Amino acid sequence: MVVVGGGPVGLMVAGELLTRGVSVTVLERLTEPSDTIKAGSISGRTVEVLERAGLGAELAEIEQRIMAAVAKPARGGGRPGARGHFAGIFKLGFTPEELPVAMELLELRPRGLFEAGEAGRASIGRPMMIMPQLELERVLDRWVARLGGTVRRGAEVTGVVADDDGVTVTLASGEPVRCRYLVGCDGGRSTVRRLTGFAFPGTAPTMTGHQAIVELTGADGLAMGWNRTDTGLMVYGPFPGRVLTVEFDGPPADRDAPVTAAEVQASIRRVSGVDVTVTAMRTGTRFTDNARLADGYRRGRVLLAGDAAHVHSPFGGQGLNLGIGDAANLGWKLAAVLAGDADETLLDSYSGERHPVAERVLANTRAQLALLRPDPQSAALRDLFTELMDLEQVNWYLTSMIGGLDVRYASDGHPLLGRFCPDPGLVTADGSVPLAELTTDRAGLLLDLADDPAVGAAAAGYAGRVRVVTARATNVGDLTGLLVRPDGHLAWVADGTAPADLAALSTALTTWFGPARRSPCR
Incomplete structure (x- = not known):
């Protein structure tokens, strides 16, 4: 087996296969893991998936270390009783005091539904975990190494040819690599997707975002947290030096150009109106609201997962969780086919189950962008949406959607059929x-x-x-x-x-x- 892409999703696919006795080689273009700032947390559902892979203790230790170094927890950062957000409106979730009443109002207990241990936590799921993407990638990389997997860094894929018996991958060095199946986890600009004929329809970008870890002077005028302004969105914190800006003036002129401290500084000034000076930048990145979804996740012996299959804006922090969910769904199915326990039709259920989940994420990230725009019409819509989020039913609907708690791989039968199984006690x-x-x-x-x-x-x-x-x-x-x-x-x-x-x-x-x-x- 070959997995192209050594980020968290590719490593998760590899680990899922390795634990089932499948030999795996991961081909990664970069020579070292990227330290570019990306996702900062994982959902409670993803935490449960990783715990069941035996990684819970290692992740908990990392989160404790990070939280001990932060003087003030993140607003909406997922601690019990904290609020999550939709488009920066921090009202998602219920405090422990609100939860029992909310559970009754929401009628979340049809016959046979899991009873709510600890005032409903079992039904609503685990809280999110503070976990920078780079830290998660390191955990998964160590896991793959312990399982005997091979990660070849600096191995850039330039050719992919599939036939009835397998796939031949060609590296930039000219070396051919043969495998029975290939999983492309090589990001939003996936070489695997491009070379194997997957269509990637969607919507073009309309905004430019920056996220960075910087050292600032003149920052006393910056308000902590999420702040919409007449020119865009400014997020400051919760971690020292973390800034995020969004400007709704179209995509960046050159997405591939290096992100500079001057560029981030100018964006902060335009959006916030505060004349800060960026004296140093540890890491910085650009992003847009380009939203695209592959027309399917399988072409014969080639499969896609993670950003190779879907891209969208980062609002709601759903991309990393969506990719880990892809890996968890695909890994065991592919291992069963390779072992001869199941025929190839099992792989068709991967696309059938995961494609609709990604469609839903793309839709809600587009909706969040609409609520964040600085024009008067969007502001009026946002005010109305803020009021609606005080309704328990709306709150639960959005909370379960953002956290992936409403995913169901079945259309009929018992109400629990196809849903994720929380700990039954x-x-x-x-x-x-x-x-x-x-x-x-x-x-x-x-x-x-x-x-x-x-x-x-x-x-x-x-x-x-x-x-x-x-x-x-x-x-x-x-x-x-x-x-x-x-x-x-x-x-x-x-x-x-x-x-x-x-x-x-x-x-x-x-x-x-x-x-x-x-x-x-x-």
Whole structure:
């Protein structure tokens, strides 16, 4: 297997494959990881995905170190009770005091829905985690190394030719690399996407943004946090020296030109009206609201993930989470095909499930840009939107959309089917067990919550692919059985109102894990 692109998404794909015994080589154009400032946090859903890959403790240690170095936490920075934002309107989420009432008003407990442990946290999901993209990339790089993966830096791809049996990748050096499947995770200007015929339709950029870590003088007049002005958007903080500006005067003249301190300084002055001086810049980048989505995520033996498949503005901090979600969805499916446990049709479900998720992100980032524009019409719309966000239903709708909590890979059946499975509060004969401790082998997980031998027997032909655990659960109401896919989404639900539907369980096992294997004769 070859993955092109050694950023967080490419490394996540590689790790998902390596944990399942697939040999992987990652080809990365850059000789060293880029220290350009990018995403600064990951959503609670992404935290859960990474915890279930066994990376939770390492990530928590990094966040604690970062937070200890910051005198004042980020406004809306994801600590319990803090507000998230939509277009810089910091009203998303509920405080612990608001949550019980909000849960009742929102009617988030249809029959069989997970009961809300800790005043609703289990249903609403984990808080976001402060995690700069570079730190996450380092964690994933170490993970891939521990698993025996190979990351070849300075390996620029210049050619991709696919055939019925595999893919030949040509490097700038002229070296050919042969693989059975190729996953392009090489960013918004993906060489893999361009060379393999994926269309990339969307909307052209309308604004220019800058984000940088700088040293400033004359900054006393800058207001902390998000501030709309007559000329754009200015964000100052929450970390020392972090600035972000947005000007709605079209895209940059030269997206590829080096970002200079003078350029950032001029943008700050234009947007804020404060005559600051940038005396030093540690890192800086430009961005736009260019929003495009590949017409599909698979062309035969070539697949796309992350920014290679979709690009959009950074508002809401959704891009990194969207890419990690792609990797979690694709990795186990590709490994199953490579192992011969499933046929190639399983890979079609990757595009079928993830493409609509990206469409939704592109739509809401375009909406956020509309609310941020400095014209009077947008200001009036923003005022109305701010009032609407005080309604619990609107608040929950936006909170779940930005956090990816509303993703569902099913269109009918039980309301939990296709949704991500939060920790059910499992208690086994050995005591309480976090769900993350049962998923580090990256297999599927069949939870028998009613001590029904027939449930476990249905998975008898899936040894090594599906782990069966008999337990009691404290956060699942009347549910008596759950089949959790390796990406954390539910493939089968027994709600306790009738005997477990074993035929439906058998269908789900075959659909997602391939045919059962006969036990060897003794």
